[in-house]
Amino acid sequence: MNNFFSINGLTIFVYYLTHTLIIDIRNLTFGYSPKKLLYKNLNLQLPAGSIYGLLGRNGAGKSTLLKNMIGLLYPLKGSITVNGFQPGKRSPSFLSTIYFIPEEVYVPALTITRYVELFAVFYPLFNHEQFNSYLLALDTLTNERLDRLSFGQQKKFIIAFGLACNTEILLLDEPTNGLDIPSKKQFRKLIASVMNGDRMIFISTHQVRDLDNLIDQVIIVDNGELIMNEPLSAVAEKLFFGIVERSNDYQEILYSENALKGIAIVTKNTTGADSKINLEHLFNAATENAVMIKNIFK
Amino acid sequence: MNNTFQAARFGFLLKKSIYEKPFQLAGLTLLSMAVVLIMYAFLKTVAGFEVAQTGSFLTGLTGGCIIASVVYAYFSSSAMGYSFLTLPASAFEKWLYGIFLTGLYLLLFLLFFRVIDTLFVSYFLRHIHPNRAHYREIYETVTIFQYDSMVASQSFIMFFNFAGAMLIGSLYFNKTPFIRVALVICGCWCAAFVINLLIAKWMMPEAANAFPFLLVWINIGKDVARLDLPDYASHIVKLSFNFIIPAILWILAYIRLKEKEF
Numbered sequence: 001m002n003n004f005f006s007i008n009g010l011t012i013f014v015y016y017l018t019h020t021l022i023i024d025i026r027n028l029t030f031g032y033s034p035k036k037l038l039y040k041n042l043n044l045q046l047p048a049g050s051i052y053g054l055l056g057r058n059g060a061g062k063s064t065l066l067k068n069m070i071g072l073l074y075p076l077k078g079s080i081t082v083n084g085f086q087p088g089k090r091s092p093s094f095l096s097t098i099y100f101i102p103e104e105v106y107v108p109a110l111t112i113t114r115y116v117e118l119f120a121v122f123y124p125l126f127n128h129e130q131f132n133s134y135l136l137a138l139d140t141l142t143n144e145r146l147d148r149l150s151f152g153q154q155k156k157f158i159i160a161f162g163l164a165c166n167t168e169i170l171l172l173d174e175p176t177n178g179l180d181i182p183s184k185k186q187f188r189k190l191i192a193s194v195m196n197g198d199r200m201i202f203i204s205t206h207q208v209r210d211l212d213n214l215i216d217q218v219i220i221v222d223n224g225e226l227i228m229n230e231p232l233s234a235v236a237e238k239l240f241f242g243i244v245e246r247s248n249d250y251q252e253i254l255y256s257e258n259a260l261k262g263i264a265i266v267t268k269n270t271t272g273a274d275s276k277i278n279l280e281h282l283f284n285a286a287t288e289n290a291v292m293i294k295n296i297f298k
Numbered sequence: 299m300n301n302t303f304q305a306a307r308f309g310f311l312l313k314k315s316i317y318e319k320p321f322q323l324a325g326l327t328l329l330s331m332a333v334v335l336i337m338y339a340f341l342k343t344v345a346g347f348e349v350a351q352t353g354s355f356l357t358g359l360t361g362g363c364i365i366a367s368v369v370y371a372y373f374s375s376s377a378m379g380y381s382f383l384t385l386p387a388s389a390f391e392k393w394l395y396g397i398f399l400t401g402l403y404l405l406l407f408l409l410f411f412r413v414i415d416t417l418f419v420s421y422f423l424r425h426i427h428p429n430r431a432h433y434r435e436i437y438e439t440v441t442i443f444q445y446d447s448m449v450a451s452q453s454f455i456m457f458f459n460f461a462g463a464m465l466i467g468s469l470y471f472n473k474t475p476f477i478r479v480a481l482v483i484c485g486c487w488c489a490a491f492v493i494n495l496l497i498a499k500w501m502m503p504e505a506a507n508a509f510p511f512l513l514v515w516i517n518i519g520k521d522v523a524r525l526d527l528p529d530y531a532s533h534i535v536k537l538s539f540n541f542i543i544p545a546i547l548w549i550l551a552y553i554r555l556k557e558k559e560f
Contacts, residue, residue, distance in 0.1 A: 070384055073559050090556075091301040095386035106377035108318040118314040122307070122386040 022048040022200050027078035039224045049197040053215035054204040055283045062204040070100045099167040103174040105158040107146035123165040131164035152178045172203045176210040188214050208279040220286040227290045240269040241278045255285035311387045322368045330361025351443040358407045359457040365403045366464035369396040373472035379560040389556035462547025469554040511535050
Protein backbone atom coordinates (compact mmCIF):
# COMPACT_ATOMS: atom_id res chain seq x y z
CA MET A 1 0.00 0.00 0.00
CA ASN A 2 2.61 2.41 -1.14
CA ASN A 3 0.20 5.27 -1.67
CA PHE A 4 -1.38 5.16 1.75
CA PHE A 5 -1.56 8.69 3.15
CA SER A 6 0.36 9.97 0.15
CA ILE A 7 -2.11 12.56 -1.14
CA ASN A 8 -5.17 12.71 0.88
CA GLY A 9 -4.57 10.14 3.54
CA LEU A 10 -8.07 9.94 4.88
CA THR A 11 -9.71 9.57 1.47
CA ILE A 12 -7.41 6.77 0.46
CA PHE A 13 -7.70 5.04 3.80
CA VAL A 14 -11.48 5.08 3.52
CA TYR A 15 -11.21 3.88 -0.07
CA TYR A 16 -9.10 0.89 0.93
CA LEU A 17 -11.46 0.10 3.78
CA THR A 18 -14.55 0.14 1.60
CA HIS A 19 -13.06 -1.71 -1.37
CA THR A 20 -11.93 -5.29 -0.95
CA LEU A 21 -8.31 -5.89 -1.78
CA ILE A 22 -8.58 -8.11 -4.80
CA ILE A 23 -4.99 -8.41 -6.01
CA ASP A 24 -2.26 -8.60 -3.44
CA ILE A 25 1.26 -9.03 -4.76
CA ARG A 26 4.01 -9.15 -2.17
CA ASN A 27 7.72 -9.22 -2.92
CA LEU A 28 7.15 -10.81 -6.29
CA THR A 29 10.35 -11.92 -7.93
CA PHE A 30 9.96 -13.38 -11.38
CA GLY A 31 12.13 -14.07 -14.36
CA TYR A 32 12.15 -16.61 -17.14
CA SER A 33 15.66 -17.36 -15.95
CA PRO A 34 16.83 -16.83 -12.36
CA LYS A 35 19.80 -14.91 -13.77
CA LYS A 36 17.65 -12.47 -15.72
CA LEU A 37 14.84 -11.27 -13.51
CA LEU A 38 11.92 -9.27 -14.85
CA TYR A 39 10.59 -8.33 -11.44
CA LYS A 40 12.41 -8.15 -8.17
CA ASN A 41 10.45 -7.68 -4.94
CA LEU A 42 7.45 -6.12 -6.62
CA ASN A 43 4.65 -5.06 -4.30
CA LEU A 44 1.23 -4.18 -5.63
CA GLN A 45 -2.05 -4.05 -3.76
CA LEU A 46 -5.14 -3.34 -5.80
CA PRO A 47 -8.69 -3.07 -4.50
CA ALA A 48 -11.82 -3.79 -6.53
CA GLY A 49 -13.92 -1.10 -8.10
CA SER A 50 -11.40 0.38 -10.51
CA ILE A 51 -10.16 0.09 -14.03
CA TYR A 52 -6.40 -0.21 -13.86
CA GLY A 53 -4.12 0.60 -16.74
CA LEU A 54 -0.78 -1.17 -16.71
CA LEU A 55 1.71 0.66 -18.86
CA GLY A 56 5.20 -0.41 -19.78
CA ARG A 57 7.61 -0.59 -22.66
CA ASN A 58 7.76 -3.63 -24.95
CA GLY A 59 9.36 -6.43 -23.01
CA ALA A 60 8.89 -4.69 -19.67
CA GLY A 61 6.96 -7.69 -18.39
CA LYS A 62 3.35 -6.49 -18.60
CA SER A 63 2.03 -9.75 -20.04
CA THR A 64 4.23 -11.66 -17.63
CA LEU A 65 2.64 -9.88 -14.69
CA LEU A 66 -0.82 -10.71 -16.01
CA LYS A 67 0.18 -14.34 -16.50
CA ASN A 68 1.37 -14.45 -12.90
CA MET A 69 -1.98 -13.06 -11.80
CA ILE A 70 -3.98 -15.71 -13.67
CA GLY A 71 -1.67 -18.57 -12.66
CA LEU A 72 -0.07 -19.29 -16.01
CA LEU A 73 3.33 -18.50 -14.51
CA TYR A 74 4.55 -18.95 -10.96
CA PRO A 75 6.63 -16.44 -9.01
CA LEU A 76 10.20 -17.41 -8.22
CA LYS A 77 9.80 -15.70 -4.87
CA GLY A 78 7.08 -13.80 -3.09
CA SER A 79 3.37 -14.34 -3.19
CA ILE A 80 0.35 -13.41 -5.26
CA THR A 81 -3.16 -13.55 -3.91
CA VAL A 82 -6.00 -12.82 -6.31
CA ASN A 83 -9.50 -12.61 -4.93
CA GLY A 84 -8.33 -14.68 -1.96
CA PHE A 85 -6.90 -17.45 -4.12
CA GLN A 86 -3.40 -18.50 -5.02
CA PRO A 87 -3.49 -18.25 -8.83
CA GLY A 88 -0.84 -20.94 -9.33
CA LYS A 89 -3.25 -23.60 -8.10
CA ARG A 90 -5.61 -22.77 -10.96
CA SER A 91 -8.57 -24.05 -8.99
CA PRO A 92 -11.96 -23.91 -10.75
CA SER A 93 -13.31 -21.66 -7.96
CA PHE A 94 -10.60 -19.14 -8.81
CA LEU A 95 -10.72 -19.49 -12.58
CA SER A 96 -14.48 -18.98 -12.69
CA THR A 97 -14.03 -15.57 -11.06
CA ILE A 98 -11.39 -14.28 -13.45
CA TYR A 99 -11.29 -13.96 -17.22
CA PHE A 100 -8.10 -13.40 -19.15
CA ILE A 101 -8.11 -12.01 -22.66
CA PRO A 102 -4.63 -12.44 -24.11
CA GLU A 103 -3.19 -10.38 -26.92
CA GLU A 104 -3.61 -13.26 -29.37
CA VAL A 105 -7.00 -14.83 -28.90
CA TYR A 106 -8.00 -18.40 -29.63
CA VAL A 107 -11.30 -19.33 -31.19
CA PRO A 108 -12.10 -22.88 -32.27
CA ALA A 109 -13.87 -23.82 -35.48
CA LEU A 110 -17.31 -23.28 -33.98
CA THR A 111 -20.22 -20.91 -34.46
CA ILE A 112 -20.97 -18.30 -31.80
CA THR A 113 -23.99 -20.28 -30.60
CA ARG A 114 -21.99 -23.47 -30.20
CA TYR A 115 -19.08 -21.65 -28.55
CA VAL A 116 -21.37 -20.13 -25.97
CA GLU A 117 -23.09 -23.47 -25.39
CA LEU A 118 -19.74 -25.14 -24.70
CA PHE A 119 -17.79 -22.45 -22.86
CA ALA A 120 -20.35 -20.33 -20.97
CA VAL A 121 -21.27 -23.23 -18.66
CA PHE A 122 -17.94 -22.80 -16.90
CA TYR A 123 -18.84 -19.26 -15.82
CA PRO A 124 -21.82 -19.25 -13.43
CA LEU A 125 -22.58 -15.55 -13.94
CA PHE A 126 -22.55 -15.64 -17.73
CA ASN A 127 -25.39 -13.52 -19.08
CA HIS A 128 -26.72 -14.33 -22.55
CA GLU A 129 -28.64 -11.08 -22.97
CA GLN A 130 -25.60 -9.02 -22.11
CA PHE A 131 -23.52 -11.13 -24.44
CA ASN A 132 -25.85 -10.47 -27.36
CA SER A 133 -25.91 -6.77 -26.61
CA TYR A 134 -22.09 -6.65 -26.49
CA LEU A 135 -21.89 -8.50 -29.79
CA LEU A 136 -24.28 -5.99 -31.30
CA ALA A 137 -22.34 -3.07 -29.89
CA LEU A 138 -19.10 -4.47 -31.28
CA ASP A 139 -20.76 -5.38 -34.58
CA THR A 140 -19.73 -9.02 -34.30
CA LEU A 141 -23.05 -10.84 -34.54
CA THR A 142 -22.57 -13.50 -37.22
CA ASN A 143 -23.52 -17.06 -38.05
CA GLU A 144 -20.13 -17.74 -39.57
CA ARG A 145 -17.62 -20.03 -37.92
CA LEU A 146 -15.39 -18.10 -35.55
CA ASP A 147 -12.12 -19.31 -37.06
CA ARG A 148 -13.17 -17.79 -40.38
CA LEU A 149 -13.56 -14.30 -38.94
CA SER A 150 -10.83 -11.69 -39.17
CA PHE A 151 -8.47 -11.30 -36.23
CA GLY A 152 -10.21 -8.11 -35.15
CA GLN A 153 -13.63 -9.78 -35.26
CA GLN A 154 -12.33 -12.73 -33.27
CA LYS A 155 -10.90 -10.41 -30.69
CA LYS A 156 -14.15 -8.47 -30.41
CA PHE A 157 -16.03 -11.74 -29.98
CA ILE A 158 -13.72 -12.82 -27.15
CA ILE A 159 -14.03 -9.38 -25.52
CA ALA A 160 -17.84 -9.66 -25.66
CA PHE A 161 -17.69 -13.17 -24.24
CA GLY A 162 -15.25 -12.18 -21.50
CA LEU A 163 -17.41 -9.22 -20.44
CA ALA A 164 -20.57 -11.35 -20.43
CA CYS A 165 -18.92 -13.87 -18.09
CA ASN A 166 -19.33 -11.23 -15.38
CA THR A 167 -16.22 -12.38 -13.57
CA GLU A 168 -15.04 -10.25 -10.70
CA ILE A 169 -11.70 -9.74 -12.39
CA LEU A 170 -11.10 -9.13 -16.04
CA LEU A 171 -7.52 -9.13 -17.27
CA LEU A 172 -6.95 -7.73 -20.72
CA ASP A 173 -3.60 -7.87 -22.46
CA GLU A 174 -3.29 -5.36 -25.30
CA PRO A 175 -7.05 -5.52 -25.90
CA THR A 176 -7.12 -2.86 -28.59
CA ASN A 177 -4.48 -4.49 -30.80
CA GLY A 178 -6.22 -5.50 -33.99
CA LEU A 179 -9.29 -3.33 -33.40
CA ASP A 180 -10.24 -0.63 -35.87
CA ILE A 181 -10.91 2.94 -34.69
CA PRO A 182 -14.72 2.61 -34.27
CA SER A 183 -14.22 -0.68 -32.43
CA LYS A 184 -11.70 0.91 -30.07
CA LYS A 185 -14.28 3.55 -29.25
CA GLN A 186 -16.95 0.90 -28.70
CA PHE A 187 -14.55 -1.09 -26.58
CA ARG A 188 -13.93 1.88 -24.29
CA LYS A 189 -17.67 2.49 -23.99
CA LEU A 190 -18.34 -1.14 -23.14
CA ILE A 191 -15.59 -1.36 -20.56
CA ALA A 192 -16.86 1.78 -18.87
CA SER A 193 -20.43 0.47 -18.92
CA VAL A 194 -19.70 -2.89 -17.29
CA MET A 195 -17.70 -1.44 -14.44
CA ASN A 196 -19.11 -1.59 -10.94
CA GLY A 197 -17.79 -1.38 -7.40
CA ASP A 198 -17.27 -5.13 -7.00
CA ARG A 199 -15.41 -5.61 -10.19
CA MET A 200 -11.85 -5.00 -11.28
CA ILE A 201 -10.67 -4.51 -14.81
CA PHE A 202 -6.97 -4.64 -15.43
CA ILE A 203 -5.76 -3.51 -18.83
CA SER A 204 -2.19 -3.92 -19.94
CA THR A 205 -1.12 -2.02 -23.00
CA HIS A 206 1.64 -0.09 -24.64
CA GLN A 207 -0.92 1.85 -26.67
CA VAL A 208 -1.50 4.38 -23.93
CA ARG A 209 -3.83 6.59 -25.94
CA ASP A 210 -6.39 3.79 -26.02
CA LEU A 211 -6.76 4.13 -22.27
CA ASP A 212 -7.56 7.84 -22.33
CA ASN A 213 -10.70 8.58 -20.35
CA LEU A 214 -11.06 4.92 -19.46
CA ILE A 215 -8.85 4.04 -16.54
CA ASP A 216 -9.13 5.16 -12.92
CA GLN A 217 -5.66 4.21 -11.86
CA VAL A 218 -2.38 4.04 -13.68
CA ILE A 219 0.37 1.52 -13.01
CA ILE A 220 3.71 1.98 -14.72
CA VAL A 221 6.41 -0.67 -14.70
CA ASP A 222 9.89 -0.30 -16.10
CA ASN A 223 13.08 -2.29 -15.70
CA GLY A 224 11.33 -4.75 -13.43
CA GLU A 225 10.29 -2.03 -11.06
CA LEU A 226 6.99 -0.47 -10.12
CA ILE A 227 7.42 3.22 -10.87
CA MET A 228 3.90 4.38 -10.32
CA ASN A 229 0.62 3.04 -8.97
CA GLU A 230 -1.65 6.02 -8.53
CA PRO A 231 -5.27 7.02 -9.13
CA LEU A 232 -5.61 9.52 -11.94
CA SER A 233 -7.03 12.00 -9.45
CA ALA A 234 -3.72 11.90 -7.61
CA VAL A 235 -1.80 12.26 -10.85
CA ALA A 236 -3.84 15.33 -11.76
CA GLU A 237 -3.24 16.76 -8.33
CA LYS A 238 0.50 16.21 -8.28
CA LEU A 239 1.49 16.76 -11.88
CA PHE A 240 0.86 19.47 -14.39
CA PHE A 241 0.43 18.68 -18.09
CA GLY A 242 0.46 21.60 -20.44
CA ILE A 243 1.75 23.27 -23.56
CA VAL A 244 4.02 26.22 -22.98
CA GLU A 245 6.02 28.57 -25.12
CA ARG A 246 9.29 28.22 -23.21
CA SER A 247 10.12 25.30 -21.00
CA ASN A 248 12.89 27.25 -19.28
CA ASP A 249 10.28 29.04 -17.18
CA TYR A 250 9.49 25.82 -15.35
CA GLN A 251 11.49 23.98 -12.77
CA GLU A 252 11.48 20.23 -12.28
CA ILE A 253 10.36 19.38 -15.80
CA LEU A 254 9.79 15.67 -15.88
CA TYR A 255 9.19 15.46 -19.58
CA SER A 256 9.02 17.76 -22.57
CA GLU A 257 8.50 17.39 -26.29
CA ASN A 258 7.88 19.75 -29.14
CA ALA A 259 4.20 20.15 -29.99
CA LEU A 260 2.34 22.09 -32.67
CA LYS A 261 1.60 25.09 -30.50
CA GLY A 262 4.69 25.08 -28.33
CA ILE A 263 6.31 22.64 -25.97
CA ALA A 264 4.34 19.92 -24.22
CA ILE A 265 5.59 19.52 -20.69
CA VAL A 266 4.98 17.47 -17.59
CA THR A 267 6.04 19.12 -14.35
CA LYS A 268 5.35 18.92 -10.70
CA ASN A 269 2.07 20.67 -9.99
CA THR A 270 3.12 23.32 -7.53
CA THR A 271 0.26 25.71 -8.08
CA GLY A 272 -2.66 23.31 -7.81
CA ALA A 273 -3.63 24.03 -11.42
CA ASP A 274 -6.04 21.71 -13.20
CA SER A 275 -4.72 20.07 -16.33
CA LYS A 276 -5.78 17.24 -18.60
CA ILE A 277 -3.67 14.14 -18.08
CA ASN A 278 -1.80 12.98 -21.13
CA LEU A 279 -1.06 9.30 -20.47
CA GLU A 280 1.61 9.12 -23.11
CA HIS A 281 3.49 12.04 -21.62
CA LEU A 282 2.96 10.65 -18.14
CA PHE A 283 4.43 7.35 -19.23
CA ASN A 284 7.44 9.05 -20.81
CA ALA A 285 7.94 11.20 -17.73
CA ALA A 286 7.74 8.17 -15.45
CA THR A 287 10.16 6.07 -17.46
CA GLU A 288 12.65 8.89 -18.09
CA ASN A 289 12.55 10.34 -14.58
CA ALA A 290 11.58 7.43 -12.42
CA VAL A 291 13.32 8.73 -9.31
CA MET A 292 11.72 12.17 -9.50
CA ILE A 293 8.28 10.67 -10.11
CA LYS A 294 8.68 8.37 -7.15
CA ASN A 295 9.69 11.29 -4.95
CA ILE A 296 6.68 13.31 -6.02
CA PHE A 297 4.28 10.48 -5.25
CA LYS A 298 6.07 9.32 -2.13
CA MET B 299 -17.50 -25.67 -5.38
CA ASN B 300 -15.48 -28.86 -5.46
CA ASN B 301 -12.08 -27.92 -6.78
CA THR B 302 -10.96 -31.45 -7.60
CA PHE B 303 -13.77 -33.19 -9.39
CA GLN B 304 -17.35 -32.44 -10.35
CA ALA B 305 -19.11 -34.85 -12.68
CA ALA B 306 -21.07 -32.08 -14.42
CA ARG B 307 -17.96 -29.97 -14.98
CA PHE B 308 -16.08 -32.98 -16.27
CA GLY B 309 -18.94 -33.63 -18.68
CA PHE B 310 -18.81 -30.03 -19.91
CA LEU B 311 -15.05 -30.32 -20.39
CA LEU B 312 -15.41 -33.53 -22.33
CA LYS B 313 -18.18 -32.12 -24.52
CA LYS B 314 -16.24 -28.92 -25.15
CA SER B 315 -13.08 -30.80 -26.07
CA ILE B 316 -14.81 -33.21 -28.44
CA TYR B 317 -16.63 -30.41 -30.28
CA GLU B 318 -13.52 -28.30 -30.28
CA LYS B 319 -11.29 -30.92 -31.88
CA PRO B 320 -13.54 -33.18 -33.90
CA PHE B 321 -10.97 -33.74 -36.61
CA GLN B 322 -8.15 -34.64 -34.27
CA LEU B 323 -10.26 -36.94 -32.12
CA ALA B 324 -13.06 -38.44 -34.23
CA GLY B 325 -11.11 -38.01 -37.46
CA LEU B 326 -8.01 -39.74 -36.15
CA THR B 327 -10.09 -42.52 -34.63
CA LEU B 328 -11.86 -43.17 -37.93
CA LEU B 329 -8.62 -42.94 -39.86
CA SER B 330 -6.97 -45.37 -37.50
CA MET B 331 -9.83 -47.87 -37.86
CA ALA B 332 -9.67 -47.56 -41.65
CA VAL B 333 -5.90 -48.20 -41.62
CA VAL B 334 -6.41 -51.21 -39.34
CA LEU B 335 -9.02 -52.62 -41.72
CA ILE B 336 -6.84 -52.12 -44.79
CA MET B 337 -3.80 -53.49 -42.97
CA TYR B 338 -5.70 -56.58 -41.84
CA ALA B 339 -7.03 -57.29 -45.33
CA PHE B 340 -3.62 -56.70 -46.94
CA LEU B 341 -1.56 -58.73 -44.46
CA LYS B 342 -4.06 -61.57 -44.47
CA THR B 343 -3.67 -61.85 -48.22
CA VAL B 344 0.13 -61.65 -48.30
CA ALA B 345 1.18 -63.21 -44.99
CA GLY B 346 -1.76 -65.06 -43.47
CA PHE B 347 -4.05 -64.57 -40.50
CA GLU B 348 -1.56 -64.61 -37.66
CA VAL B 349 0.56 -61.80 -39.11
CA ALA B 350 -2.56 -59.88 -40.13
CA GLN B 351 -4.02 -60.06 -36.64
CA THR B 352 -0.80 -59.10 -34.87
CA GLY B 353 0.16 -56.39 -37.36
CA SER B 354 -3.22 -54.72 -37.49
CA PHE B 355 -3.69 -55.01 -33.72
CA LEU B 356 -0.38 -53.23 -33.14
CA THR B 357 -1.33 -50.63 -35.75
CA GLY B 358 -4.59 -49.94 -33.95
CA LEU B 359 -2.81 -49.51 -30.65
CA THR B 360 -0.33 -47.15 -32.31
CA GLY B 361 -3.37 -45.11 -33.34
CA GLY B 362 -4.23 -44.95 -29.64
CA CYS B 363 -0.78 -43.54 -28.91
CA ILE B 364 -1.37 -40.85 -31.55
CA ILE B 365 -4.70 -40.02 -29.91
CA ALA B 366 -2.89 -39.79 -26.56
CA SER B 367 -0.47 -37.32 -28.13
CA VAL B 368 -3.26 -35.03 -29.37
CA VAL B 369 -5.60 -34.89 -26.39
CA TYR B 370 -3.43 -32.22 -24.77
CA ALA B 371 -2.40 -30.64 -28.06
CA TYR B 372 -3.35 -27.17 -26.87
CA PHE B 373 0.13 -25.81 -26.54
CA SER B 374 1.07 -25.35 -30.17
CA SER B 375 -0.12 -21.75 -29.89
CA SER B 376 -0.01 -19.40 -26.90
CA ALA B 377 -3.66 -18.42 -27.18
CA MET B 378 -4.85 -22.03 -27.26
CA GLY B 379 -2.65 -22.93 -24.31
CA TYR B 380 -3.96 -20.01 -22.24
CA SER B 381 -7.52 -20.96 -23.12
CA PHE B 382 -7.02 -24.55 -21.97
CA LEU B 383 -5.13 -23.77 -18.77
CA THR B 384 -7.42 -20.94 -17.68
CA LEU B 385 -10.64 -22.83 -18.37
CA PRO B 386 -12.40 -23.25 -15.01
CA ALA B 387 -11.89 -26.99 -14.62
CA SER B 388 -9.48 -28.70 -12.27
CA ALA B 389 -6.13 -30.13 -13.31
CA PHE B 390 -7.48 -33.54 -12.31
CA GLU B 391 -10.46 -33.16 -14.64
CA LYS B 392 -8.23 -31.98 -17.47
CA TRP B 393 -5.95 -34.97 -16.87
CA LEU B 394 -8.85 -37.38 -16.57
CA TYR B 395 -10.27 -36.16 -19.83
CA GLY B 396 -7.02 -37.17 -21.56
CA ILE B 397 -7.10 -40.59 -19.91
CA PHE B 398 -10.80 -40.96 -20.70
CA LEU B 399 -10.39 -40.20 -24.40
CA THR B 400 -7.38 -42.51 -24.71
CA GLY B 401 -9.33 -45.23 -22.90
CA LEU B 402 -12.40 -44.60 -25.03
CA TYR B 403 -10.31 -45.00 -28.15
CA LEU B 404 -8.93 -48.29 -26.82
CA LEU B 405 -12.41 -49.56 -26.10
CA LEU B 406 -13.73 -48.56 -29.52
CA PHE B 407 -10.71 -50.07 -31.20
CA LEU B 408 -11.04 -53.36 -29.34
CA LEU B 409 -14.71 -53.56 -30.31
CA PHE B 410 -13.96 -52.68 -33.91
CA PHE B 411 -11.07 -55.10 -34.08
CA ARG B 412 -13.18 -57.91 -32.68
CA VAL B 413 -15.86 -57.20 -35.28
CA ILE B 414 -13.53 -57.17 -38.29
CA ASP B 415 -11.51 -60.10 -36.98
CA THR B 416 -14.67 -62.14 -36.47
CA LEU B 417 -15.94 -61.24 -39.95
CA PHE B 418 -12.65 -62.08 -41.67
CA VAL B 419 -12.14 -65.31 -39.75
CA SER B 420 -15.71 -66.55 -40.11
CA TYR B 421 -15.74 -65.65 -43.81
CA PHE B 422 -12.51 -67.57 -44.28
CA LEU B 423 -13.72 -70.60 -42.32
CA ARG B 424 -17.05 -70.64 -44.14
CA HIS B 425 -15.38 -70.61 -47.52
CA ILE B 426 -12.57 -73.05 -46.88
CA HIS B 427 -13.21 -76.22 -48.86
CA PRO B 428 -13.43 -79.37 -46.76
CA ASN B 429 -11.45 -81.24 -49.41
CA ARG B 430 -8.56 -78.83 -49.21
CA ALA B 431 -5.28 -80.29 -48.03
CA HIS B 432 -4.71 -79.88 -44.27
CA TYR B 433 -8.33 -78.72 -43.92
CA ARG B 434 -8.61 -79.72 -40.27
CA GLU B 435 -5.22 -78.16 -39.43
CA ILE B 436 -6.06 -74.86 -41.14
CA TYR B 437 -9.54 -74.83 -39.64
CA GLU B 438 -8.13 -75.17 -36.16
CA THR B 439 -5.25 -72.75 -36.67
CA VAL B 440 -7.27 -69.80 -37.92
CA THR B 441 -9.05 -68.48 -34.86
CA ILE B 442 -10.20 -65.16 -33.53
CA PHE B 443 -7.43 -63.09 -31.96
CA GLN B 444 -7.62 -63.50 -28.20
CA TYR B 445 -7.19 -60.38 -26.08
CA ASP B 446 -5.70 -62.45 -23.28
CA SER B 447 -3.06 -64.07 -25.47
CA MET B 448 0.65 -63.47 -24.93
CA VAL B 449 0.85 -61.25 -28.05
CA ALA B 450 -2.11 -59.17 -26.91
CA SER B 451 -0.74 -58.85 -23.37
CA GLN B 452 2.66 -57.67 -24.63
CA SER B 453 0.93 -55.25 -27.01
CA PHE B 454 -1.20 -53.84 -24.20
CA ILE B 455 1.90 -53.32 -22.06
CA MET B 456 3.58 -51.47 -24.92
CA PHE B 457 0.45 -49.43 -25.46
CA PHE B 458 0.14 -48.35 -21.84
CA ASN B 459 3.81 -47.42 -21.73
CA PHE B 460 3.81 -45.52 -25.02
CA ALA B 461 0.44 -43.84 -24.47
CA GLY B 462 1.64 -42.67 -21.05
CA ALA B 463 4.81 -41.36 -22.64
CA MET B 464 2.74 -39.57 -25.29
CA LEU B 465 0.46 -37.96 -22.70
CA ILE B 466 3.34 -36.60 -20.68
CA GLY B 467 5.40 -35.81 -23.79
CA SER B 468 2.63 -33.70 -25.26
CA LEU B 469 2.79 -31.58 -22.11
CA TYR B 470 6.52 -31.05 -22.56
CA PHE B 471 6.75 -30.71 -26.32
CA ASN B 472 4.40 -28.01 -27.50
CA LYS B 473 4.81 -28.80 -31.18
CA THR B 474 4.71 -32.16 -33.01
CA PRO B 475 4.68 -34.10 -29.73
CA PHE B 476 4.15 -37.53 -31.33
CA ILE B 477 7.33 -37.35 -33.40
CA ARG B 478 9.40 -35.87 -30.60
CA VAL B 479 8.21 -38.36 -28.01
CA ALA B 480 8.79 -41.22 -30.46
CA LEU B 481 12.36 -39.95 -30.92
CA VAL B 482 12.85 -39.71 -27.16
CA ILE B 483 11.54 -43.27 -26.72
CA CYS B 484 13.89 -44.51 -29.45
CA GLY B 485 16.76 -42.63 -27.80
CA CYS B 486 15.95 -44.07 -24.37
CA TRP B 487 15.61 -47.55 -25.81
CA CYS B 488 18.97 -47.33 -27.62
CA ALA B 489 20.63 -45.92 -24.50
CA ALA B 490 19.13 -48.70 -22.35
CA PHE B 491 20.27 -51.31 -24.86
CA VAL B 492 23.84 -50.01 -25.01
CA ILE B 493 24.15 -49.49 -21.24
CA ASN B 494 22.68 -52.93 -20.57
CA LEU B 495 25.08 -54.50 -23.07
CA LEU B 496 28.09 -52.68 -21.61
CA ILE B 497 27.18 -53.74 -18.09
CA ALA B 498 26.65 -57.32 -19.27
CA LYS B 499 30.05 -57.33 -21.01
CA TRP B 500 31.69 -55.78 -17.97
CA MET B 501 30.24 -58.41 -15.69
CA MET B 502 30.58 -61.29 -18.15
CA PRO B 503 33.37 -60.80 -20.71
CA GLU B 504 31.96 -63.67 -22.76
CA ALA B 505 28.58 -61.92 -23.22
CA ALA B 506 27.65 -61.79 -26.90
CA ASN B 507 24.53 -59.72 -26.70
CA ALA B 508 21.99 -58.54 -24.17
CA PHE B 509 18.36 -57.53 -24.26
CA PRO B 510 17.28 -54.95 -21.75
CA PHE B 511 16.67 -56.01 -19.04
CA LEU B 512 15.73 -59.62 -19.21
CA LEU B 513 18.34 -61.81 -20.86
CA VAL B 514 21.94 -62.11 -22.01
CA TRP B 515 23.38 -64.29 -24.74
CA ILE B 516 26.84 -65.60 -23.91
CA ASN B 517 29.46 -67.27 -26.05
CA ILE B 518 30.35 -70.75 -24.92
CA GLY B 519 32.96 -72.00 -27.28
CA LYS B 520 31.37 -71.88 -30.72
CA ASP B 521 27.86 -71.89 -29.30
CA VAL B 522 25.73 -69.11 -27.94
CA ALA B 523 23.71 -69.76 -24.81
CA ARG B 524 20.83 -67.75 -23.45
CA LEU B 525 21.00 -66.62 -19.89
CA ASP B 526 17.69 -65.55 -18.37
CA LEU B 527 17.22 -63.50 -15.28
CA PRO B 528 16.39 -65.46 -12.17
CA ASP B 529 12.65 -65.67 -11.56
CA TYR B 530 12.51 -63.10 -8.79
CA ALA B 531 14.52 -60.52 -10.79
CA SER B 532 12.55 -61.25 -13.95
CA HIS B 533 9.38 -60.75 -11.96
CA ILE B 534 10.58 -57.32 -10.81
CA VAL B 535 11.47 -56.27 -14.37
CA LYS B 536 8.13 -57.45 -15.72
CA LEU B 537 6.29 -55.78 -12.89
CA SER B 538 8.11 -52.54 -13.70
CA PHE B 539 7.22 -52.63 -17.39
CA ASN B 540 3.68 -53.89 -16.84
CA PHE B 541 2.58 -51.61 -14.04
CA ILE B 542 5.15 -49.36 -12.39
CA ILE B 543 6.51 -47.50 -15.44
CA PRO B 544 3.09 -46.94 -17.07
CA ALA B 545 1.66 -45.81 -13.73
CA ILE B 546 4.56 -43.40 -13.23
CA LEU B 547 4.15 -42.01 -16.75
CA TRP B 548 0.38 -41.53 -16.42
CA ILE B 549 0.69 -39.95 -12.97
CA LEU B 550 3.54 -37.72 -14.15
CA ALA B 551 1.22 -36.43 -16.86
CA TYR B 552 -1.13 -35.24 -14.11
CA ILE B 553 1.66 -33.59 -12.14
CA ARG B 554 3.02 -31.94 -15.26
CA LEU B 555 -0.43 -30.66 -16.21
CA LYS B 556 -0.96 -29.30 -12.72
CA GLU B 557 2.42 -27.57 -12.65
CA LYS B 558 2.58 -26.49 -16.27
CA GLU B 559 3.59 -22.91 -16.85
CA PHE B 560 2.89 -21.43 -20.21
